[in-house]
Amino acid sequence: MPATVIVGAQWGDEGKGKITDILAERASAVIRYQGGSNAGHTVVVNGNEFKLHLIPSGILHPDTTCIMAAGTIIDPICLRDEIEGLRERGVSCDNLRVSVNAHVIMPYHILLDGLQEEARGRSSIGTTRRGIGPTYTDKTARMPRSIRMADLMDDDVLRALIADQLEHKNIIIERCYGHEPLDPDAVFAEIAPALPVVRPFVADVRSMVREALANDETVLLEGAQGTFLDLDYGTYPYVTSSHPVAGGACLGTAIGPTEIDAVIAVVKAYTTRVGAGSFPTELEDEVGNGLRERGSEYGTTTGRPRRCGWLDGVALRTAAELNGATAIAVTKLDVLDGLDTVRIAVAYDINGKRHERMPEDLDALADAQPVYEELPGWQQSICEARTLADLPEQARAYIDRMEELAGCAVWGVSVGPSRDQTVLL
Ligand code: GDP
Ligand code: IMO
Ligand code: MG
Numbered sequence: 001m002p003a004t005v006i007v008g009a010q011w012g013d014e015g016k017g018k019i020t021d022i023l024a025e026r027a028s029a030v031i032r033y034q035g036g037s038n039a040g041h042t043v044v045v046n047g048n049e050f051k052l053h054l055i056p057s058g059i060l061h062p063d064t065t066c067i068m069a070a071g072t073i074i075d076p077i078c079l080r081d082e083i084e085g086l087r088e089r090g091v092s093c094d095n096l097r098v099s100v101n102a103h104v105i106m107p108y109h110i111l112l113d114g115l116q117e118e119a120r121g122r123s124s125i126g127t128t129r130r131g132i133g134p135t136y137t138d139k140t141a142r143m144p145r146s147i148r149m150a151d152l153m154d155d156d157v158l159r160a161l162i163a164d165q166l167e168h169k170n171i172i173i174e175r176c177y178g179h180e181p182l183d184p185d186a187v188f189a190e191i192a193p194a195l196p197v198v199r200p201f202v203a204d205v206r207s208m209v210r211e212a213l214a215n216d217e218t219v220l221l222e223g224a225q226g227t228f229l230d231l232d233y234g235t236y237p238y239v240t241s242s243h244p245v246a247g248g249a250c251l252g253t254a255i256g257p258t259e260i261d262a263v264i265a266v267v268k269a270y271t272t273r274v275g276a277g278s279f280p281t282e283l284e285d286e287v288g289n290g291l292r293e294r295g296s297e298y299g300t301t302t303g304r305p306r307r308c309g310w311l312d313g314v315a316l317r318t319a320a321e322l323n324g325a326t327a328i329a330v331t332k333l334d335v336l337d338g339l340d341t342v343r344i345a346v347a348y349d350i351n352g353k354r355h356e357r358m359p360e361d362l363d364a365l366a367d368a369q370p371v372y373e374e375l376p377g378w379q380q381s382i383c384e385a386r387t388l389a390d391l392p393e394q395a396r397a398y399i400d401r402m403e404e405l406a407g408c409a410v411w412g413v414s415v416g417p418s419r420d421q422t423v424l425l
Helices: 016-024 076-088 107-123 132-141 149-153 155-176 184-201 205-214 246-253 286-294 313-323 362-367 393-406
Strands: 003-008 029-032 041-045 048-052 065-068 096-099 219-222 260-268 271-273 307-309 327-331 341-350 353-355 369-376 409-414 422-424
Touching: 003 016, 003 246, 016 041, 016 219, 016 260, 016 327, 016 409, 029 205, 065 205, 076 184, 096 184, 096 205, 107 132, 107 155, 107 184, 149 155, 149 184, 155 184, 205 219, 219 246, 246 260, 246 313, 260 313, 260 393, 286 307, 313 341, 313 393, 327 393, 341 362, 341 393, 369 393, 393 409
Parallel strands: 003 219, 003 260, 029 065, 029 219, 065 096, 260 327, 327 409
Antiparallel strands: 041 048, 271 307, 341 353, 341 369, 409 422
16 A cells, blocks of 8 residues: 655645656556645656646656545636646646545635735735635535535536525625625636536546555655645644645545555755745845745746745754654755855744744744754755765755754755756665
8 A cells, every 4th residue: 555645844835746746657646635726836847847736746647547636626717727738738638537526616716715815904814816715614614515526517506506605605795895796607607618628537536546555556645735834733824724734635535544654745955935924934135035036936826926045944843743754855956056055944942942843832933033054055056966976065964964854764856847857865
């Protein structure tokens, strides 16, 4: 039962897409277990860049089944666009399956996401405005029951459910937010063109996952977002509405914890964050700007500039524990090329007290002052490195320190966006 979780160890955009694509070559299935089109996972093969929002990052391997499990939420219009975009580029998507039980992001969820963000004013979260919070809210509220992929199979069922939903939603849309009510027929008409494209992919995926595990095939569980965007363990309320942590993979995919035998935590060699919320090692200076430019740190989904800072070893240590990481995959080490020195936060000072792990009391995080360790940088480009021996000694020392902080082995080091720009250990 070799099920492996691939999880972001920071605030998202760690390079999960690239790592998943590499591992997918030997996997029989890649499964997205949570989140929706808020994700933006990039895979680069032979100079061709693919940006995936919903579809698992194994899709470029035609023999690997790609599954969107019940824990994900699906925007049918976005899924249609992604499937068609891939087909235009010669990727058939015949290996894609979407769970009948995944809940559906509807146009009114996207509207509500925007209205809620406006209403939050100065404390807005900076969501991706893809309808994530409102869709997961409807799923858990069950009032009225939210729409699932199975409900998209029949026009009449879908029309009736949209009318039910809007009876309630329109009260909120009109009375709370002063927005015009939505017309059920118009909402149906908006998503109707996507239905013929999406319907053939809807399937009972649980039995497919069971069969793969029973046959001892390698199954990858691809996380979206990152550990500190987790609804329970992230920097609440500046988080997403799902469970990116490795535990979320069991829930989202319906497999037991004993069936997971490896957890690879993907960690960027520095830190980035999009949207609001605490970020102790953030650099609002030339060094931070340099990381953003060299690392092309602009959101895959929203195009927003990502906030940048030094590696946060406190976050890394905490993430390794929260996810039960068995290994880390280090990404974007090449972005640190050319710096005289590099810094890693090894602890926080919070009101005079040293913390080696993220405090559980998240309000304290706002006062966290990073305690830095300074390491020598390296001057040469490492993007051609393919073995550990190709890396300069200073870069190897940096990786060793990351390994110590995480408390588990390094699986590999990524030195560029391409599939082949990887040092496998
Ligand atoms: P994800 O959401 O975790 O899959 O990460 P994103 O795709 O949003 O962001 C990672 C970005 O960094 C993408 O543009 C990747 O192509 C790129 N990338 C991944 N690994 C490396 C690397 O080792 N070096 C460099 N320079 N870029 C990388
Ligand atoms: P990948 O999978 C980085 C952030 C948003 C916002 C917060 C809540 O590419 O790593 P949401 O739309 O989910 O309600 O927004 O979470 N966020 C991400 N940041 N990478 C992501 O995905 C993200 N998905 C959501 O910026 O701060
Ligand atoms: Mg991303």
